[in-house]
Amino acid sequence: MALKQTFSGGLFGHASALVLGAVLAVSGTAAADSVSRAFSIPAGSLSTALNRLAESGGLQLVYDTAITEGLQSKGLSGHYTPEAALQRLLADSGLSYRMAENGNIVIERQSLNYKQDPTALPAVNVVGKKVYDPNDPFSQFYAVPNASTATKTDIAIMDTPVSIQVVPKSIMNDQQAIRIEDALTQNVSGVQRAYGTADMYESFIIRGFASDDQMYRNGFRRSMGKFDPANIEQLEVLKGPASVLYGRLQPGGMVNYVTKKALDVPYYSLQQQFGSFSEFRTTVDATGPLDKDKTLLYRFNAAYDEGNSFRDFVDHERVFIAPKLTWRPNDRFEANVEIEKRHENYTEDYGVPVSGNRPITNRRSLFTGDPAIKPSQDTTLIYADWSFKFNDDWGLRHKFQWDETDIVFGGVAPNSKINADGHTLDRFGILGTSNRRSYSTSLDLTGKFQTFGLKHNVLVGGDWFFFNQDAPDNNFSYGTIPTFDINNPQYGNFDMAALRAEPANWFWRSRDDWYGVYFQDQITLWDKLHIMGGGRYDMAGYGGYGGTSWDETKAGFSMQHEDKFSPRVGIVYQPWDWLSVYGNYVESFGTNNGRSATGGNFAPQAAEQYEIGFKTEFFDKRLSSTVAYYHLTKNNLMTFDLSTPDPTDQKTIGEARSQGIEVDIKGQITDEFSLVTTYAYTDARYTKDYSGLQGNRLLNVPEHQASLWGTYQFTEHFKAGLGGVVVGKREGDNTNTYQLPGYTRLDAMMAYVQPIGKTRLTAQVNVYNLLDKEYYTGSTSWLPTANVGAPISAMGSLKLEY
Incomplete structure (x- = not known):
């Protein structure tokens, strides 16, 4: 200044x-x-x-x-x-x-x-210069200088020897991204959507490996589900293995969303969005102090979302509320309590079927399920934390989360590719319930001190995670649901009462119960060299069993236990303030492989990664970039054991490798021009397998993908933006029997802000898929189906803020 x-x-x-x-x-x-x-x-x-x-x-x-x-x-x-x-x-x-x-x-x-x-x-x-404030509800910054996901401490991204990408709410607002999927796949390199059971839960592919149902909220794992962005301040994607700080994880990376904080100044927002296919979404955001001394603060977020789809008979309805209280009696102590409630009714949609080695084309509205069967989800979350600062250098923080989701399954799905006649499709029905419940807690001590001229930023902590899933009455019906003709679709042509009367035939109980202790130290020399070292020791228990009845499943359920130490080291060198050169090596503790036929434990999955790259900050640190090369190997995958005469024997010698280059640039070129651009080259394939997969590419992973998004503030009131994504060809399954073609999609936006007294009104419209391209967003991991991207569509918005 x-x-x-x-x-x-x-x-x-x-x-x-x-x-x-x-x-x-x-x-x-x-x-x-x-x-x-x-x-x-x-x-x-x-x-x-x-x-x-x-x-x-x-x-x-x-x-x-x-x-x-x-x-x-x-x-x-x-x-x-x-x-x-x-x-x-x-x-x-x-x-x-x-x-x-x-x-x-x-x-x-x-x-x-x-x-x-x-x-x-x-x-x-x-x-003066504009300074980024993460709690500013009017912030227009695209570049974020700090993110806690990578280290659990307040360290600048430039000082962190890993690739961590942040999507703040300013980008989500400009793009009107009302799904986490849209915000991540358009703005973070190397991220694709993964599909499990239709659209029941959100999962992502990072650096070639699917995260399964492992989504994180403020550093804690969520139960399987979908999450509303109304309460989200920013999305943080940590690339590469993250189990050193968070326990068992898939090695590609993790998605952690950070929720909005209660503010000590009043802020109120009411937004009404309306779009194509009868989309109607209302959100409310209110925050401020509850007493004159501003020691007790609140925040309340709520959303109601309903709409149809370009897909026949597909609709959704969601109600979401998230109140929060913050108590801050002095500048050393803070406590927070949050509750989230979500209820959702929706249609289970598996996309379009596959014929030969491609999904069918020119049928993007074709629904192969049945509107008579619909699932629902109810989720309750309670979160609390407190933190105490002993002084400016040392602090303690404790967090707790309880998360429960009740799911009612209901859907009809294709059982295979289109039959040899070229137009009929075998299907099956899914009915039943599932309860998923988790508890999480952690205690972290952070501190800063100096020894012999070396600056230390240390973290010592421990956590406990418990997850239990019960599915006591599920039914996979293959006889009641009639064959589907894609040229003559018929719906409601089966006996619903008979389907519901069928006895349950699929039962499952699983449990995760692990403890972990971890440490980390980032040492700074000469204010230019940062060396980070750390590790975690896991004491993990896991059990999963499905029997022929619920009683047999409960009786046959048992736990197995594994311990493992995972190290992480990294280094950052900053020859100038605007440049950081970094590298890291990290090991990961992954998914449990269960028990062998003889009753022994298979070794759990593991991973290791080497990564080098550099980061930059330009234009008064308003434009940031990360360029990374990584080599990531996932070990101990299950495959056939060729050393025994039994062809069904298995052993954990399988391996998959992902390597590539990623580029992420985001921020402000000028006060008026904001930009996000990404590119990823990903070579992800099976490198060791005796099940027929060796050499195959991993499903849903394009070799090349890129995105570009920019907005320009033409006047104090008017802003416009344009962007697009390019995604290469992807394999539809692990056996590589069919492929999803590549695609390009263009989007645009315009917004006008008008002050009205002490309030401001923002009118905005976004148009998606401007060229009306037909494309596929991904394939289902266990069925030969492809999810279809929306045709040209629009989203309008009126937002009043005070």
């Missing part, structure tokens, strides 16, 4: 030099500015506080320095309009303010009325 000051004796002489105006270079007169912005002004002299307000708020203040002499300010922290911030600083000071005709703000004693012409006074010009 460049500061230019001019003092003159003027009317009051040198002893009472009249000061002080400030003009933020990118703002007009802020007294007329009704837009809230972030302020952080420490307690101290009132004169200093007013200077900082003028500097950061874009105000031109004029006053006699004598009237502020000896006056103190309590400071200011939070989001205010500039005028509201000035009012708070002057409260109980005996001073008031008024607007001069030339737009200056004159500060004076309440009992006096200075008549001097403020236009004759010299001004102080301050040119």
Whole structure:
């Protein structure tokens, strides 16, 4: 920030030099500015506080320095309009303010009325930089400097020897991404959607490997499900194995979403979105203090979402609420309690069937299920944490989460590819229930200290995770559901009562129960070299069993236990502030492989990764980039054992490898131009297998994929954007018997902001798939079906903020 000051004796002489105006270079007169912005002004002299307000708020203040002499300010922290911030600083000071005709703000004693012409006074010009504030609800920043997922500590991304990509809500807002899937696959390199049981839960492929149902919320694993973005502040994707800090994980990486915080300044938002296919979505966001001392804060987010689809008979309805309370009695202690409730009814849709080595084309609305059977989900989450700072360097944090999901299954799915006649399809029905419940807790001690000139940033912690799944009454019916003719679709042509009367034939109980302790130290030398080392010791238990009845399943269920130590090392060298060169080596503790036929334990899956890359920050750290090369191997995959005469024997000698290059660039080129661009080259295939998979590419992983998105702020009120994604050909299954063709999709947006008193109204419209291309977003992992991308469509929005 460049500061230019001019003092003159003027009317009051040198002893009472009249000061002080400030003009933020990118703002007009802020007294007329009704837009809230972030302020952080420490307690101290009132004169200093007013200077900082003028500097950061874009105000031109004029006053006699004598009237502020000896006056103190309590400071200011939070989001205010500039005028509201000035009012708070002057409260109980005996001073008031008024607007001069030339737009200056004159500060004076309440009992006096200075008549001097403020236009004759010299001004102080301050040119300031915008600073990223993660809690600013009006933030337009695309680049985020910090993310806690990679290290569980507050370390800048530039100082972290791993690839961590962040999608803040500003990008999600510009793209109107109402699904996590859209926000990630368009804005993070090497990420694709993975499909399990239709659209029952959200799963992603990162660096070639599917994450299964392992989604994280504020560092804790969620039970299987879908998650509403109404309460999400930003999405963080940690590339590569992450089990060192989080326990058992698939090695490609993890998705962690960070929820919105309660703020100590009022903020209210009401948004109504409406789009193609009868999409109707209403969201509410309200936050602020509950007491005058701002020790008790709240936040309330809610969403109602309903709509149809371009797919025949496919619809959805979701209700979501998320209240939160924060207690902050002093600057050392903070406690938070959150609740989330979600209810969802939807149609189970597996996409279009496969014929030969391709999904069928020109039939993207064809629904092969039946609208008479629909599933539902009910989810309840309770989260609590507290943190205490012993001093500026040491702190303790404890977190707890309880998460439960009840699922009612209901759907009809293709059982195979299209038959030899070219138009009929065998199907099966799914009915039943499942309960998934998890408990998580962690305790972390963080600290900073120096030894022999070395700066240490340490983490020592432990966690416990428990997960239980019961599926006591599921039925996979292959006889009741009739054959489907894609040329003459018939629905409701089976006996629903007979289907429900069929006895259950699939039962399952599983449990994860593990403890972990971990440590990490990031050592800094000469402020340029950062060396990170750490490890985790897991004591993990797992059990999974399915019998011929629920009673047999419960009786046959048992747990097996495994221990493992996983190390991680990394190094960052920063020859200049704008460049970081890094590398890492990490091992991972993965999925359990169960028991052998003789009752012994198969070795659990494991992984190791080597990675090198560099990161940059340009344009006052508003534009960031990461370029990475990685080599990732997943070991101990199950495959046939050729050393025995029994062809069904298996052993854990299988291996899959993913290697590639990833590029992520996001941020602001100028104050007006924001940009996101990504590219990933991914070579992911089986490298050792005796089941016929060796040499095959992993399913749903394109060799090349890229994206580009940019917005330009043409005026203070009007913004427009354009972008697209390019995805290469993908294999539809692990046996590589069919392929999904590559595609290109273009999107666009326009937004207009109009202040209305103390509120602001944003009208926005987004258009997706501008060229109306037919494409496939991914294949189902265990069925020969392909999920279809939407045709040209639009989303409109009206958002009122105060």
